[in-house]
Amino acid sequence: MDILNVIRVFKQYHEEGRILRVLKDVSLSVGHGEFCALTGVSGSGKTTLMNLIGLLDRPSDGKILINGTDTSVLNANATSEIRSKTIGFVFQSFHLLPHYTALDNVALPLVYAGVGKRQRRRRAERLLFEVGLADRMHHHPGELSGGQCQRVAIARALVGKPSLLLADEPTGNLDSRAAGDVMSMLLRLNSALGLSVIIVTHDLAIAGKCSRRIVMRDGTVCNDESCEYRDMKSL
Amino acid sequence: MSKSEWTVGREVAREVAGNLRLSQGRSLLALIGIVIGTAAVITMLHLGHNAREAALRQFEILGTDQVMMQPVSGNSDKPHVPLNTVVKIPEQNIGIDAVAAVVQYGTSIRFGRSQIQAIILAATDKIYTIGKVHLWQGRLTSDLDAANSFAVIGAGIASEMTASSGRPVRIGDKINVGSRVLTIIGILGDATISPILGIDFNRTIVLPFAAARRLLPSPNISNVAALLSPGADDTQTAKAVTEYFSRHMSGGMMHVRTARQLIENIDRQMGIYAALILGIGAVSLVVGGVGIMNVMLMNVMERRQEIGLRLALGARRGHIRLMFLCEALILAIAGSAGGTFLGYLTGWVFASGSGWRFEPAPLTLPVAVGMALVVGLFFGIYPAVCAARLDPAIALRGE
Numbered sequence: 220m221d222i223l224n225v226i227r228v229f230k231q232y233h234e235e236g237r238i239l240r241v242l243k244d245v246s247l248s249v250g251h252g253e254f255c256a257l258t259g260v261s262g263s264g265k266t267t268l269m270n271l272i273g274l275l276d277r278p279s280d281g282k283i284l285i286n287g288t289d290t291s292v293l294n295a296n297a298t299s300e301i302r303s304k305t306i307g308f309v310f311q312s313f314h315l316l317p318h319y320t321a322l323d324n325v326a327l328p329l330v331y332a333g334v335g336k337r338q339r340r341r342r343a344e345r346l347l348f349e350v351g352l353a354d355r356m357h358h359h360p361g362e363l364s365g366g367q368c369q370r371v372a373i374a375r376a377l378v379g380k381p382s383l384l385l386a387d388e389p390t391g392n393l394d395s396r397a398a399g400d401v402m403s404m405l406l407r408l409n410s411a412l413g414l415s416v417i418i419v420t421h422d423l424a425i426a427g428k429c430s431r432r433i434v435m436r437d438g439t440v441c442n443d444e445s446c447e448y449r450d451m452k453s454l
Numbered sequence: 455m456s457k458s459e460w461t462v463g464r465e466v467a468r469e470v471a472g473n474l475r476l477s478q479g480r481s482l483l484a485l486i487g488i489v490i491g492t493a494a495v496i497t498m499l500h501l502g503h504n505a506r507e508a509a510l511r512q513f514e515i516l517g518t519d520q521v522m523m524q525p526v527s528g529n530s531d532k533p534h535v536p537l538n539t540v541v542k543i544p545e546q547n548i549g550i551d552a553v554a555a556v557v558q559y560g561t562s563i564r565f566g567r568s569q570i571q572a573i574i575l576a577a578t579d580k581i582y583t584i585g586k587v588h589l590w591q592g593r594l595t596s597d598l599d600a601a602n603s604f605a606v607i608g609a610g611i612a613s614e615m616t617a618s619s620g621r622p623v624r625i626g627d628k629i630n631v632g633s634r635v636l637t638i639i640g641i642l643g644d645a646t647i648s649p650i651l652g653i654d655f656n657r658t659i660v661l662p663f664a665a666a667r668r669l670l671p672s673p674n675i676s677n678v679a680a681l682l683s684p685g686a687d688d689t690q691t692a693k694a695v696t697e698y699f700s701r702h703m704s705g706g707m708m709h710v711r712t713a714r715q716l717i718e719n720i721d722r723q724m725g726i727y728a729a730l731i732l733g734i735g736a737v738s739l740v741v742g743g744v745g746i747m748n749v750m751l752m753n754v755m756e757r758r759q760e761i762g763l764r765l766a767l768g769a770r771r772g773h774i775r776l777m778f779l780c781e782a783l784i785l786a787i788a789g790s791a792g793g794t795f796l797g798y799l800t801g802w803v804f805a806s807g808s809g810w811r812f813e814p815a816p817l818t819l820p821v822a823v824g825m826a827l828v829v830g831l832f833f834g835i836y837p838a839v840c841a842a843r844l845d846p847a848i849a850l851r852g853e
């Protein structure tokens with residue numbers, strides 16, 4: 220069973236009486252442990268598709284299956300639960316809460332999983348350690364570099380032990396070195412935890428490190444290629 | 455709600471409480487409304503309570519069996535109450551044990567070279583029993599003194615005379631009232647003002663009733679003080695007394711004042727007071743609540759991305775609602791706590807300024823807590839619902 224099945228999904232927005240068709244008949248499947256890059260020109264519908272996959276929005280037509288569960292029939296609380304248990308998000312602009320320490324930011328998703336405070340902190344500490352920020356635990360995001368912020372955000376995305384990580388341009392705000400760091404961290408987590416990853420990127424170097432590249436154009440998937448060979452030297 | 459849902463709700467609420475930043479200037483400003491509102495209500499509650507307690511304490515000292523009868527004029531006639539009508543009241547068996555006819559007026563007296571303000575009270579014997587005053591020195595006036603110019607002076611007058619003359623007042627000392635000279639035959643002990651009789655014996659000079667003629671050209675009975683018989687029904691007695699006088703006096707009628715009426719009056723005033731407090735409370739609730747709603751709405755607008763993020767991290771819409779409701783509640787509770795403290799303080803200041811003993815009104819805590827909850831819930835629910843309705847995809851996209 221795949222972690223994700225997108226089946227003939229359409230998404231349209233109504234704007235000033237006009238219908239804006241953003242996704243037109245998108246279908247794709249992602250297996251457990253796959254690492255996919257999602258690329259395409261600006262406005263081709265990548266973020267829209269990621270929002271649908273992340274259950275932050277609903278398709279106008281078509282189905283999205285997470286771990287085989289048809290999410291189109293689920294109510295809002297049930298989709299929240301899937302987000303909490305199965306999906307992790309990483310954003311281009313980090314979306315860390317500025318008044319929380321790195322530790323509290325990482326622990327935040329566990330609040331909604333009903334984990335008690337002490338346990339939350341323990342798990343957050345472990346993840347911060349894993350992303351190499353054990354010494355920045357009690358710093359606020361304002362005191363961290365962009366690359367460090369994104370690593371905190373990755374720790375936050377992983378603290379709930381998801382099986383699908385959705386990263387929308389996670390390196391978009393980083394320089395190439397920090398971007399490389401974040402990318403190699405994601406690859407390491409992917410192989411260590413068997414985590415499925417979908418990463419939206421405009422950076423061909425980043426996309427080149429992914430085992431599968433999905434290209435979107437004008438609301439459709441125009442290219443979807445897997446290469447078993449990964450250029451290890453570029454890592 | 456299942457147990458695990460309850461756990462999540464609890465964690466959400468705890469997380470809010472742990473991370474709330476009340477130090478934000480805006481939140482503090484919003485609190486001013488509810489602080490002042492709560493403080494006003496708590497102060498008023500304390501004032502009302504302590505005023506009532508102070509009034510009732512006098513009854514505790516003097517008992518509730520005093521009765522004051524006051525002639526009120528009918529049309530343009532002057533009411534006239536004959537003395538023998540008054541004297542015969544106890545014989546009527548209408549619930550009155552003792553009566554004292556009183557001629558009362560304020561004047562200034564001369565003692566040596568100093569002028570002293572005093573109340574002249576020419577009264578029949580029983581006035582001392584009815585007024586529950588005790589003698590400190592000398593003897594009391596009696597009806598047997600007839601029109602002799604004997605005087606019993608109150609403790610306050612005595613100490614004022616002592617202060618002005620530089621020596622203690624002695625029995626036999628003379629005081630001048632107009633052209634008349636009175637001889638002091640007794641000095642009263644310190645007395646409590648009776649709320650029913652309304653006589654301050656400390657500032658009073660008591661003469662035999664008949665001596666009034668020496669001071670006033672045509673003395674008229676200005677009041678009749680009386681004591682209820684033990685076990686008498688005060689309402690019925692009052693009615694009987696009025697009825698009795700309507701047959702025996704001319705030019706008006708007799709108004710009868712009993713302890714029960716006074717207490718009923720106090721309670722009626724407290725009722726008006728309570729309505730006032732309710733009004734102030736309602737207005738301040740609205741003012742304070744709107745302040746909180748305003749701040750919460752601004753918070754929601756400012757924190758759209760945070761809301762979107764939390765939804766993405768697995769929060770339910772209910773959790774977002776709960777989060778903002780908790781914040782509103784905490785604001786309201788903080789404001790109400792501050793207001794309660796302030797209200798206690800002003801209540802205490804007022805009470806000690808009025809010479810009352812300060813005693814916290816029993817309703818203050820429930821009222822304060824209730825106000826906080828009502829404000830927080832009522833005015834917090836709308837911003838919370840707005841927050842929970844946000845579309846996470848749009849909230850996360852927008853910068």
Ligand SMILES: Nc1ncnc2c1ncn2[C@@H]1O[C@H](COP(=O)(O)OP(=O)(O)OP(=O)(O)O)[C@@H](O)[C@H]1O
Nearest residue numbers: 232234239241260261262263264265266267268848
């Ligand atoms: N809520 C919305 N209402 C109306 N139109 C929208 C909405 N969200 C997205 N769109 C439109 O859908 C199209 C696709 O947007 P989307 O954000 O998915 O593109 P993208 O591929 O992520 O682009 P970029 O690479 O610049 O991030 C755009 O034309 C955008 O204007």
Ligand SMILES: [Mg+2]
Nearest residue numbers: 265266267387
């Ligand atoms: Mg995008």
